[in-house]
Amino acid sequence: MKTIVNDKFSSRLVLFTVIFSVVLALTLTVINYFSQVNIYEQKELAKLQAISTTLSLNINGDELEGLIKRNPKKDAITRNDADSSYLLIHELIVKAAETNSLNTNMYTMMYDEHTDQFCFGVTSAEKPYWKHVYADYPQVLEDRYEFGGTVPPYSDENGVWLSAFYPIKNSKGQTISIIQADEQFTSFIMQARSAVFRNLLISFVVIGLIALVMIATVRSIAIKQEKLDQQMRNLEQMRKELIANVSHDLRTPLAYIQGYLETLLMKKDSLDEERFTKYLQTSLTGTERLKNLVDELFELSRIESGSRKLDLEPIRLGELVSDVVNPFRLEASEKNIELLIDISNDLAPVRADIALLDRVFQNLISNGLKYCESGDSITVSAQRDKATNGIYISVQDTGPGIAKENLPAIFDRFQRGDQLHKQGTGLGLAIVKSILDLHECSYGIESEEKKGTKFYFVLGAYDI
Ligand code: ADP
Numbered sequence: 001m002k003t004i005v006n007d008k009f010s011s012r013l014v015l016f017t018v019i020f021s022v023v024l025a026l027t028l029t030v031i032n033y034f035s036q037v038n039i040y041e042q043k044e045l046a047k048l049q050a051i052s053t054t055l056s057l058n059i060n061g062d063e064l065e066g067l068i069k070r071n072p073k074k075d076a077i078t079r080n081d082a083d084s085s086y087l088l089i090h091e092l093i094v095k096a097a098e099t100n101s102l103n104t105n106m107y108t109m110m111y112d113e114h115t116d117q118f119c120f121g122v123t124s125a126e127k128p129y130w131k132h133v134y135a136d137y138p139q140v141l142e143d144r145y146e147f148g149g150t151v152p153p154y155s156d157e158n159g160v161w162l163s164a165f166y167p168i169k170n171s172k173g174q175t176i177s178i179i180q181a182d183e184q185f186t187s188f189i190m191q192a193r194s195a196v197f198r199n200l201l202i203s204f205v206v207i208g209l210i211a212l213v214m215i216a217t218v219r220s221i222a223i224k225q226e227k228l229d230q231q232m233r234n235l236e237q238m239r240k241e242l243i244a245n246v247s248h249d250l251r252t253p254l255a256y257i258q259g260y261l262e263t264l265l266m267k268k269d270s271l272d273e274e275r276f277t278k279y280l281q282t283s284l285t286g287t288e289r290l291k292n293l294v295d296e297l298f299e300l301s302r303i304e305s306g307s308r309k310l311d312l313e314p315i316r317l318g319e320l321v322s323d324v325v326n327p328f329r330l331e332a333s334e335k336n337i338e339l340l341i342d343i344s345n346d347l348a349p350v351r352a353d354i355a356l357l358d359r360v361f362q363n364l365i366s367n368g369l370k371y372c373e374s375g376d377s378i379t380v381s382a383q384r385d386k387a388t389n390g391i392y393i394s395v396q397d398t399g400p401g402i403a404k405e406n407l408p409a410i411f412d413r414f415q416r417g418d419q420l421h422k423q424g425t426g427l428g429l430a431i432v433k434s435i436l437d438l439h440e441c442s443y444g445i446e447s448e449e450k451k452g453t454k455f456y457f458v459l460g461a462y463d464i
Pocket of ligand 1: 367397400402410417418424425426429430
């Protein structure tokens with residue numbers, strides 16, 4: 001539940017971040033677009049202003065005035081060389097247009113106060129357009145006729161235009177015409193727009209990738225968190241089970257020790273010696289059981305808590321196993337169980353912690369002795385494991401075996417299988433498992449009811 005809530009919260013956070021990034025990218029791109037357009041506009045207008053100013057100063061105002069007076073009618077001039085003044089001014093304008101790589105024609109433009117109209121004058125075009133009316137001229141041309149200026153971007157059927165103009169004056173200082181320089185703005189706007197779309201596309205791809213990475217990270221954190229939560233729940237469950245088991249296993253022997261001791265105290269005078277000894281013996285067995293349980297629990301918690309560090313060294317298995325087996329020989333012969341060791345002398349030493357490995361053999365052999373019947377045998381053997389080049393070790397008996405359904409959990413704490421009639425704590429194999437886990441080695445069990453059991457594990461070889 002907690003993880004689902006976390007997951008939802010994280011997904012919302014990712015979504016919020018993505019939306020925020022998209023809005024930010026959009027805003028920055030739009031700001032960038034307008035500032036680029038503005039910079040370009042300012043730069044181009046300054047250029048057009050410079051062109052029109054320089055050109056107007058180069059045009060002789062008196063000559064233009066004479067030309068206009070000589071040709072008052074529309075289309076009075078139809079060829080560039082029709083009038084020498086026209087040709088002179090035309091060539092000046094053409095040169096200016098070429099030098100500045102203008103993509104449109106330039107015109108001088110005269111204002112007629114009576115008709116309140118602008119008419120075309122000399123042009124850089126191939127063909128004169130003499131005295132044609134300039135319909136829908138921008139108002140600024142009239143307002144700043146005497147001073148020149150710039151025309152804010154305007155559109156017509158040919159696109160968006162930038163334009164600047166400057167007056168051409170005669171020697172008396174009167175404005176005869178203006179010269180206007182235009183430049184098309186459309187291609188720049190298209191370029192800027194496609195740059196904007198490219199930037200937006202890149203931003204969205206980057207944001208998308210970042211979002212994917214974020215989602216994957218959040219997911220994996222949520223999964224890890226879920227695993228941790230599950231581990232915590234398992235630990236909590238194990239802790240509860242452990243306490244329940246331990247208290248049960250402690251309470252049973254404690255109860256009968258207490259019972260026998262109370263009986264002994266109350267009836268000490270009336271009890272015969274045989275009963276007296278039997279009660280004492282039973283109490284002693286109970287305390288031994290308690291001691292075993294406490295010792296094993298202590299051992300297990302020491303290994304599992306990680307406070308027991310491995311002290312790896314080369315160990316000759318033949319020697320170690322006979323040291324472990326010898327003390328069991330008396331019990332084995334009393335029970336008529338054969339104890340065999342099948343370890344070659346020239347087998348390479350294993351790399352292990354000797355005290356812990358000793359404990360593994362103790363637990364497995366004592367289990368064999370505990371569960372086998374008269375006539376059975378227990379064999380400890382070791383040989384080179386071809387697959388891993390380590391040493392394969394097994395403790396195998398011909399005893400009662402373990403029921404199939406008990407096998408999967410047989411290494412768990414307090415798992416006692418169906419051998420409840422034998423005394424035990426259910427911790428022996430859990431200790432074996434913890435020790436083998438600490439050695440990071442592979443291990444397992446093979447068992448068949450009424451046929452026997454084999455515990456095996458593979459340790460690293462210490463090849464000298
Ligand atoms: P216990 O103290 O009960 O022996 P262990 O953890 O050593 O605890 O073993 C767990 C259970 O596994 C035993 O109770 C028993 O049922 C089964 N078991 C262990 N070793 C053998 C064996 N060699 N043969 C048959 N059953 C065994």
